[in-house]
Amino acid sequence: MKQKKLGSLLVVMLAAVLVLGACSSNGSSGGSSDKDTITVWTMTPELEDFVKEYEDESGVKVEVQAIPWDNAHDKLLTAVASGKGPDVLQIGTTWVAEFAEAGTFLDLTDYIDEYPNFNPDNFYESAVETTKYDGQTIGIPWYVDTRVLYYRTDLLEEVGYPEGPETWEDVKDAATQLAARGDDQYGIEIPQVDQNFPFMLAWENGWQYEEGEGAANFEKTGFKEGVELHHTFFEEGMAQLTEGKQLYQAFSDGSKPMFFSGPWEINSINEQIPELEGQWDVHVMPEAENNKSMIGGAHWTVFNNTEKVDEALDFINWMADPETQVSWYDTVTELPANMEAWEDPELADDDKISTFGKQLESTQAVPVIPEFETMAQELIDTLEQINRNDADIDKALEEYRNQVSSILSK
Amino acid sequence: MNKSKFNITPFLFIGPAVLLLFVFSFAPILVSLGISFTDMNLSGLANWSQINFVGFDNFVQLFQDEKFLQAMGNTFFYVIIGVPLAVGSSLLIAVLLNFFNNWVSSTFRVVYYVPSITNIVAIAVVWSFLYNQEYGLFNYLLSLINVDSVPWLEEPVVARLSLILLAVWKSNGVSMLIFLAALQSIPKMYYEAADIDGANRIQKFFKITLPSMGFATFFVTVTTLIGWLQFFEEPFVMTNGGPLNGTNSMALFIYQEGFQYSQFGYGAAASFVLFAIVIVATLVQFKLRKTD
Amino acid sequence: MELKNKFERAVVLFILFAGGLLVSLPFIWMILSSFKNDREVLSIPPTLFPENPTFEHYIELFQNLNFGVYLINTLIIVLFAMLGLLLNTMAGYGFGKFDFRFKEGWFMIVLVTMMIPGQVTMIPTYLILNEMGLTNTMAGIILPGLIAAFNIFLIRQFMVTIPDDLIEAARLDGAGEFYIFFKLIIPLAKPILAVQVILTFIASWNSFLWPLIVANDESLYTLSVGLALLQDENVTNYGLQMAGSAFMVVPIVVIFMIFQKYIVEGFNVSGIK
Numbered sequence: 001m002k003q004k005k006l007g008s009l010l011v012v013m014l015a016a017v018l019v020l021g022a023c024s025s026n027g028s029s030g031g032s033s034d035k036d037t038i039t040v041w042t043m044t045p046e047l048e049d050f051v052k053e054y055e056d057e058s059g060v061k062v063e064v065q066a067i068p069w070d071n072a073h074d075k076l077l078t079a080v081a082s083g084k085g086p087d088v089l090q091i092g093t094t095w096v097a098e099f100a101e102a103g104t105f106l107d108l109t110d111y112i113d114e115y116p117n118f119n120p121d122n123f124y125e126s127a128v129e130t131t132k133y134d135g136q137t138i139g140i141p142w143y144v145d146t147r148v149l150y151y152r153t154d155l156l157e158e159v160g161y162p163e164g165p166e167t168w169e170d171v172k173d174a175a176t177q178l179a180a181r182g183d184d185q186y187g188i189e190i191p192q193v194d195q196n197f198p199f200m201l202a203w204e205n206g207w208q209y210e211e212g213e214g215a216a217n218f219e220k221t222g223f224k225e226g227v228e229l230h231h232t233f234f235e236e237g238m239a240q241l242t243e244g245k246q247l248y249q250a251f252s253d254g255s256k257p258m259f260f261s262g263p264w265e266i267n268s269i270n271e272q273i274p275e276l277e278g279q280w281d282v283h284v285m286p287e288a289e290n291n292k293s294m295i296g297g298a299h300w301t302v303f304n305n306t307e308k309v310d311e312a313l314d315f316i317n318w319m320a321d322p323e324t325q326v327s328w329y330d331t332v333t334e335l336p337a338n339m340e341a342w343e344d345p346e347l348a349d350d351d352k353i354s355t356f357g358k359q360l361e362s363t364q365a366v367p368v369i370p371e372f373e374t375m376a377q378e379l380i381d382t383l384e385q386i387n388r389n390d391a392d393i394d395k396a397l398e399e400y401r402n403q404v405s406s407i408l409s410k
Numbered sequence: 411m412n413k414s415k416f417n418i419t420p421f422l423f424i425g426p427a428v429l430l431l432f433v434f435s436f437a438p439i440l441v442s443l444g445i446s447f448t449d450m451n452l453s454g455l456a457n458w459s460q461i462n463f464v465g466f467d468n469f470v471q472l473f474q475d476e477k478f479l480q481a482m483g484n485t486f487f488y489v490i491i492g493v494p495l496a497v498g499s500s501l502l503i504a505v506l507l508n509f510f511n512n513w514v515s516s517t518f519r520v521v522y523y524v525p526s527i528t529n530i531v532a533i534a535v536v537w538s539f540l541y542n543q544e545y546g547l548f549n550y551l552l553s554l555i556n557v558d559s560v561p562w563l564e565e566p567v568v569a570r571l572s573l574i575l576l577a578v579w580k581s582n583g584v585s586m587l588i589f590l591a592a593l594q595s596i597p598k599m600y601y602e603a604a605d606i607d608g609a610n611r612i613q614k615f616f617k618i619t620l621p622s623m624g625f626a627t628f629f630v631t632v633t634t635l636i637g638w639l640q641f642f643e644e645p646f647v648m649t650n651g652g653p654l655n656g657t658n659s660m661a662l663f664i665y666q667e668g669f670q671y672s673q674f675g676y677g678a679a680a681s682f683v684l685f686a687i688v689i690v691a692t693l694v695q696f697k698l699r700k701t702d
Numbered sequence: 703m704e705l706k707n708k709f710e711r712a713v714v715l716f717i718l719f720a721g722g723l724l725v726s727l728p729f730i731w732m733i734l735s736s737f738k739n740d741r742e743v744l745s746i747p748p749t750l751f752p753e754n755p756t757f758e759h760y761i762e763l764f765q766n767l768n769f770g771v772y773l774i775n776t777l778i779i780v781l782f783a784m785l786g787l788l789l790n791t792m793a794g795y796g797f798g799k800f801d802f803r804f805k806e807g808w809f810m811i812v813l814v815t816m817m818i819p820g821q822v823t824m825i826p827t828y829l830i831l832n833e834m835g836l837t838n839t840m841a842g843i844i845l846p847g848l849i850a851a852f853n854i855f856l857i858r859q860f861m862v863t864i865p866d867d868l869i870e871a872a873r874l875d876g877a878g879e880f881y882i883f884f885k886l887i888i889p890l891a892k893p894i895l896a897v898q899v900i901l902t903f904i905a906s907w908n909s910f911l912w913p914l915i916v917a918n919d920e921s922l923y924t925l926s927v928g929l930a931l932l933q934d935e936n937v938t939n940y941g942l943q944m945a946g947s948a949f950m951v952v953p954i955v956v957i958f959m960i961f962q963k964y965i966v967e968g969f970n971v972s973g974i975k
Binding site: 417421510636689 | 711714715725726727735743748790793795796797800801802805811812815817818819821827831845848851852854855856860862863883893896897900901940943944946947950951954955958963
């Protein structure tokens, strides 16, 4: 009896060692070792099927590894730490600065002329801006993303804006009337945790961030106006400060007839609140001095120690092609970064998408500096102090500038 | 047991586990300790020559960082209220379940364990609804008895208490199982003897039940304390540390400052402050247990 | 302790019932929501029973998840976790029932590994795996999670309650140390081992972070990682998320049902003596 038990235990352990050994033997390092294979990391799993066309055309095998968004940062950190990464890597615009500073990407400057689709003139200027870090070009734009105003046409018509509000004054006027409809009725949903939104308000009031100026940037005109604009909506009850209904419910029952969001929301509204069809539309950002929205999205980059630079670049060249970009839009409704793709009837004839196209001509990228995320989060905290804790705006901003200078001096 | 000469047997038992733990858990902690005295960030991670030794700078800075001090205060708040609640409620459930020895206990063992295996997104959705100030179920029930609406997640102190309630709810399952296993190991004859002496139920609970499961209570208390000092998931999914940083915990602070923003040196330093607190709390418990 | 009469029984049952309902509500909601359409899932106030029950999320799940590979990987991890459980049990016994030099110190090392948030050691652990050439291997996925201080500590606490006389008696009978461990100790520790099996199964069945970080190839992904990807493709689709979680939870409930009865089967140490 005793022997039997111990014996079976030994067998299990032996089997374990063998399995582990077998699994270990097929490990490879840094990209794929196979000559005609490139590895691609993406946060969009749909890419896996999408690259088949390229594989057929080029004869190169593309091994796509999809990574869930929430854990992509961890995964990239370990790749940077060990130097073992893919050949081609998708990177979100907001992560460009910190990973570029760490030397994660190959500098593509010298290759720009070699591939026709890399020409910066093909892309939205503000998208190209975020591919540049410290004099290098680290990526080629893949898709872009921006924010516009979603509104209920029927309700806005009742308060005199059937085509949607043009300016922030219009928005405030409409929102005041709409909020006056009664208890639990609001004019608009104002984002409180979106890191880009307060910057958009500042840009629209004529503010600009200059890298050399540091904390002094936030003393320049326009910034305070943006913060005040944000605060007005809560102070005057046009927007709800606390967590209310789920947004689509509030949009569909009319208690929040306006909100800001990105392109994915179009499909999502069509699917989840189909009965609202014909009662809503999108409008470019309201104007103060201008109507700049943020530009986000993702770029294609090449991992610094890949051995397959040419193959990697050829793949990116294919992804950047206007035709590929249109069919990618078809697949997942992500907006093409290539401007020529926008001439395709698929996009040009769609009114709502065209509004995004129009907005993209008036966009700005958040500063490409590694400290941006920390700075933006501090700003969100500062706005919370102002909106929820009735902090004095001037004092809160002074405190914010101190925070920023300590962040930048780290 | 033979204490005078070296005996290899115990090392055969603990060896494999300790070796693996040393390589994959303990050694990384030593590395992190080293990192806490540097200014390592993402560039440093990629290129080690860019890492500078900064001595105790990170630690000095931490104790000047208002956000960190606030997170530390919040964490103590969580621990002081949460630990007794969590240990007490799981013990209570286990004792109640132990009264039965039929379908009731086997069914409710599953039922009370279920929060531990419920998807965190489902938890967040349902509890967000329960806690919603205007449309939530809790405030609706309160309105029926004419109590004003409570800002469950909208006011710092209330939000902390709300998260404690949620965490106690979620964490009861495992401790309950351990208490149940311990209750089962108490010999029945102890109670029979007490019955003969005419002891009442409360006397039996404090004189027999509690002392007999001291080993389990100790385990649950120590691990619950460690768990609550590292309170993370609830504020992470429910409030992300807000409102006004009022629900931020040390573990969440470490995650945000150190890893979202890639300030590894600073994050590691913060985690060793947390570590020091955990180790002191644990040693105190071991000492108290010894004097028992 | 026992309840004296019907009335007390009813009171306790009522408390258990009310508490149980409160406690399992989100779980019930999760299961029922997996049959709701996208809109209904997020409506406020939430509905409990689906208005128009649909299986679309489950169909989507089974069509799009690369089950074969992910399931095998997950099962391999579970299998090795059970081996790890054996090592944990051995270590718990070693710490609980033997005296040796620096015992307290060794045990402190074990406990210390519980005291630091996991993210802090993630990168160093990865670098160690990298130095050992274990990145992108199954071994690299399994090893970091094989031993858990929590388990060793729990088993040690229970081992302490086993009377020394019992073990001494077995030794006098000429039993070997491992024979004692497998034939005497393990049966005695059944209740706590049942708890351990449940906890270990859940942790390994849900393996997520290490498979994702160590793998440079989707062929090493687990079910959890696959699900996370599927959810990324359908960000606003809460029904699918709930279907995914409900699907993942079924084996856990089964394992729980099987092993929970050992928890109360009980061991009566004094009776053996």
